[in-house]
Amino acid sequence: MGAFIVRRLLGLIPLLLLISFAVFALVLAIPGDPARSIAGGLDADEDRVQEIRDELGLDDGLIEQYGRWLGDVVTGDLGTSLFTDRSVTSELSTRFPVTLSLALGAVFLAALVGIPLGVLAAMRPGSLLDRALGVGTSFGIALPDFFLGTALVVIFAVELDVLPAIDYVPIEESPVQWARHLIIPWIALGVSASATLARQVRGAMIEVLDQDYIRTARAKGVSERSVIGRHALKNAMTPAVTVIGLQFAYLLGGTFIIEYIFSLPGMGTYMLGAITSKDLPVIQGVVLLIAVIFVFTNLVVDIIYGVLNPKVRVT
Amino acid sequence: MVLLLGLASCGGGESDGDAIRYGFDFELNLNDTFDPRASLSTCDRLALEWIYGTLTTLDENGQPAPGLAESWVLDDAAGTFTLTLREGLEFQDGTPFDAEAVAAGLTYLSTGEQSREDLKNFVSAEAVDDVTVQINLDGPGFGLPYGLALRGGMIPAPGTYDVDNPDDSEAATDPIGAGPFEFVSFQPGEEIKLARFDDYGGPLEYEFDELELRSVGVGNPAVNALRAGELDVIGYESESQNVIDEDSSLSSNSRLGEVYAQLQLRLDEPFDDVLIRQAVNHAIDRQRFIDVVKNGVGEVAWMPYPEASPNYNPAVAGLYPYDPARARELLAQAGVPDGFEFDMAIPGGVTDQERQGELIQDMLADVGITANIVPLGTDIATEYYLQKTGDAFSAARPASAEPVGAVEAQWAEFEFVAIHNMAERADITALIEQAKVAPTDEERAQIIQQAVAIVVQDALEVPIAFVPRNVAWDSDRLAGDIGAPSEICDPVDLEGVSIK
Numbered sequence: 001m002g003a004f005i006v007r008r009l010l011g012l013i014p015l016l017l018l019i020s021f022a023v024f025a026l027v028l029a030i031p032g033d034p035a036r037s038i039a040g041g042l043d044a045d046e047d048r049v050q051e052i053r054d055e056l057g058l059d060d061g062l063i064e065q066y067g068r069w070l071g072d073v074v075t076g077d078l079g080t081s082l083f084t085d086r087s088v089t090s091e092l093s094t095r096f097p098v099t100l101s102l103a104l105g106a107v108f109l110a111a112l113v114g115i116p117l118g119v120l121a122a123m124r125p126g127s128l129l130d131r132a133l134g135v136g137t138s139f140g141i142a143l144p145d146f147f148l149g150t151a152l153v154v155i156f157a158v159e160l161d162v163l164p165a166i167d168y169v170p171i172e173e174s175p176v177q178w179a180r181h182l183i184i185p186w187i188a189l190g191v192s193a194s195a196t197l198a199r200q201v202r203g204a205m206i207e208v209l210d211q212d213y214i215r216t217a218r219a220k221g222v223s224e225r226s227v228i229g230r231h232a233l234k235n236a237m238t239p240a241v242t243v244i245g246l247q248f249a250y251l252l253g254g255t256f257i258i259e260y261i262f263s264l265p266g267m268g269t270y271m272l273g274a275i276t277s278k279d280l281p282v283i284q285g286v287v288l289l290i291a292v293i294f295v296f297t298n299l300v301v302d303i304i305y306g307v308l309n310p311k312v313r314v315t
Numbered sequence: 316m317v318l319l320l321g322l323a324s325c326g327g328g329e330s331d332g333d334a335i336r337y338g339f340d341f342e343l344n345l346n347d348t349f350d351p352r353a354s355l356s357t358c359d360r361l362a363l364e365w366i367y368g369t370l371t372t373l374d375e376n377g378q379p380a381p382g383l384a385e386s387w388v389l390d391d392a393a394g395t396f397t398l399t400l401r402e403g404l405e406f407q408d409g410t411p412f413d414a415e416a417v418a419a420g421l422t423y424l425s426t427g428e429q430s431r432e433d434l435k436n437f438v439s440a441e442a443v444d445d446v447t448v449q450i451n452l453d454g455p456g457f458g459l460p461y462g463l464a465l466r467g468g469m470i471p472a473p474g475t476y477d478v479d480n481p482d483d484s485e486a487a488t489d490p491i492g493a494g495p496f497e498f499v500s501f502q503p504g505e506e507i508k509l510a511r512f513d514d515y516g517g518p519l520e521y522e523f524d525e526l527e528l529r530s531v532g533v534g535n536p537a538v539n540a541l542r543a544g545e546l547d548v549i550g551y552e553s554e555s556q557n558v559i560d561e562d563s564s565l566s567s568n569s570r571l572g573e574v575y576a577q578l579q580l581r582l583d584e585p586f587d588d589v590l591i592r593q594a595v596n597h598a599i600d601r602q603r604f605i606d607v608v609k610n611g612v613g614e615v616a617w618m619p620y621p622e623a624s625p626n627y628n629p630a631v632a633g634l635y636p637y638d639p640a641r642a643r644e645l646l647a648q649a650g651v652p653d654g655f656e657f658d659m660a661i662p663g664g665v666t667d668q669e670r671q672g673e674l675i676q677d678m679l680a681d682v683g684i685t686a687n688i689v690p691l692g693t694d695i696a697t698e699y700y701l702q703k704t705g706d707a708f709s710a711a712r713p714a715s716a717e718p719v720g721a722v723e724a725q726w727a728e729f730e731f732v733a734i735h736n737m738a739e740r741a742d743i744t745a746l747i748e749q750a751k752v753a754p755t756d757e758e759r760a761q762i763i764q765q766a767v768a769i770v771v772q773d774a775l776e777v778p779i780a781f782v783p784r785n786v787a788w789d790s791d792r793l794a795g796d797i798g799a800p801s802e803i804c805d806p807v808d809l810e811g812v813s814i815k
Contacts, residue, residue: 083346084347085487094502150539153539153543157539157540157543158539158542158543161543164543165540165545166531166539166546167505260342260536261532261536262536263529263530263531263536263540269342270504272342275692
């Protein structure tokens with residue numbers, strides 16, 4: 001297992017280098033003179049254009065620019081916002097935990113609800129329960145998270161006054177309040193994710209339960225609980241793990257609307273502001289962070305595969 | 316469900332204490348700097364004004380009134396504007412708010428990209444004595460009393476800025492002013508905490524100890540947070556009026572000022588033809604706009620000033636009544652009988668603005684004009700004006716502090732908006748300059764009316780409706796009446812408000 005992990009880690013190095021170059025090269029995607037474009041186009045103030053050019057080091061050669069940028073990134077310096085003069089690293093260090101809390105909680109909730117629902121549906125395919133869950137998951141997938149979030153706020157925060165409507169409390173300040181402020185966003189994001197997961201688990205379980213070794217186990221008198229829990233679920237979890245990993249990565253980059261509705265100061269709102277003002281260092285910093293997390297999420301998924309299916313470890 | 320119930324029972328944590336919690340959208344309004352010189356958004360005033368106060372203020376009628384300065388004298392002939400400060404004022408760090416500090420502060424502010432716009436014709440400032448500041452001008456000083464009520468009159472404490480190195484100022488992150496509230500802390504995107512400055516010597520009086528400015532999204536998020544008791548005061552759009560009226564724990568106020576919904580035109584193709592501009596004016600049903608977008612509250616706008624304004628020109632009111640047939644005739648005369656297409660920029664993420672844009676799009680479609688809606692981000696100045704995103708801009712035009720501002724900013728030469736809209740007019744500029752040196756308010760108003768006549772007759776814009784600014788508050792928690800702001804970027808008036 002150790003060798004498997006080491007192989008996977010070594011394989012990440014060229015991938016991370018490629019990602020870093022792609023993120024750096026975002027500056028090349030800006031048509032014309034990037035400094036002038038960021039400063040406001042043809043009518044931009046010349047001093048401001050030169051200021052941006054100096055800040056981004058655009059007068060140097062491309063390789064030199066990349067080398068300097070990469071060196072800074074490796075030492076944790078993601079640059080400074082062109083508009084607020086705040087360190088990107090510093091901003092991300094306060095905003096990333098917010099988005100991470102959102103994504104992790106939603107995915108955890110999705111797994112907590114989606115996996116058991118999928119297993120239940122698979123155990124009785126075609127039954128009333130299975131059909132009801134099918135309708136329910138369709139509804140859950142179709143329901144927009146911002147609509148659900150707003151509805152839950154009205155019910156639980158406004159009418160019942162039992163949960164907060166806005167704001168974020170860091171976990172180190174109060175774990176209970178941290179959770180209270182996030183429970184509605186978690187549900188809003190988790191419903192769709194759990195519905196998708198439930199369907200995935202159901203499909204995989206039905207396929208596994210139809211295998212010969214399951215039939216053999218049942219014929220040998222193994223209890224249904226053991227058949228499901230020890231034999232079938234482990235093998236059906238492989239695609240589910242992929243879905244969970246993808247959902248987590250998607251949530252990291254796609255929670256802007258929920259962050260806005262609940263006034264959560266996460267990466268989503270930070271990124272949106274950067275995109276509209278062409279704040280390149282911020283865009284690069286956020287994209288790089290999300291890309292790196294995506295890569296390591298895939299690594300974790302691969303490792304879990306290895307645990308679930310030892311045959312994978314030798315490939 | 317168990318988790319939900321468990322967490323729900325762990326109530327509290329939203330300690331109110333002695334703080335009034337005022338919510339607005341930081342992403343939309345604030346530029347993340349506390350330095351008035353570095354501020355690139357007029358709406359930074361929502362935070363800065365509490366900390367710095369201003370040298371002058373504007374009264375209910377929009378007229379200059381004493382602030383941290385108790386009086387002033389303008390001498391256009393001598394090219395001087397002399398301020399007399401209140402005695403005994405201090406900055407929040409204990410340093411004297413005296414003439415020397417104010418003169419240095421004004422010199423610093425005169426170098427800011429936007430703050431200098433509030434200090435028109437400023438050349439230099441000097442301390443005559445401890446409380447007297449003489450500002451030297453190279454043009455009319457008419458606008459100064461208005462500008463000193465804005466960022467141009469927000470004086471940072473000496474030591475928080477370096478005139479030789481303005482970009483390295485501490486004021487951006489650790490502001491010290493002479494306003495009624497001291498800066499305590501700032502969580503970007505979350506909240507700004509302020510504490511009452513007990514030695515504040517200005518004209519405003521507050522009856523609460525702490526003020527928390529909290530970031531909350533426009534519309535439903537803000538209204539829900541207010542109803543849930545997590546905010547005490549919010550501004551809101553007209554679409555939320557019914558919800559607020561139905562909640563007995565909330566009170567609200569509205570104020571019709573000089574903010575008006577407008578389709579601002581870039582006078583380049585296709586709007587370089589006066590016939591087309593007049594056609595667009597005739598295509599807009601202004602009363603329907605008020606009924607649909609503003610819940611029936613508002614006043615039809617025929618020009619940049621409301622009827623109650625001395626600058627209102629009755630001779631050109633109603634020049635473009637709603638008349639789709641006439642609009643089509645004008646389009647035919649302009650050589651586009653089948654209409655044309657253009658990009659209409661709108662502020663993105665603001666429900667009211669989206670409704671406005673959609674309604675305008677719908678009305679123009681009736682006469683064959685296709686308006687493609689292009690939502691802008693938070694940096695409107697860069698996107699619409701500098702990057703020329705869109706051929707026209709549907710939004711709410713902020714009120715201007717000084718009487719000539721509404722016309723000057725949009726059509727006078729060398730003004731930012733006029734330049735980037737290709738809308739500079741020498742004839743309007745000449746009238747504005749005359750208005751600035753007019754000996755009486757009446758004569759000034761008459762001259763401005765002449766400029767307004769040009770604006771309307773040449774259809775340089777499409778004014779739609781004067782819209783109310785609204786404020787709602789938790790009257791179960793707060794005592795007192797809260798005045799609605801007159802302008803988009805004005806903070807709410809919390810004088811006389813206390814926590815029950």
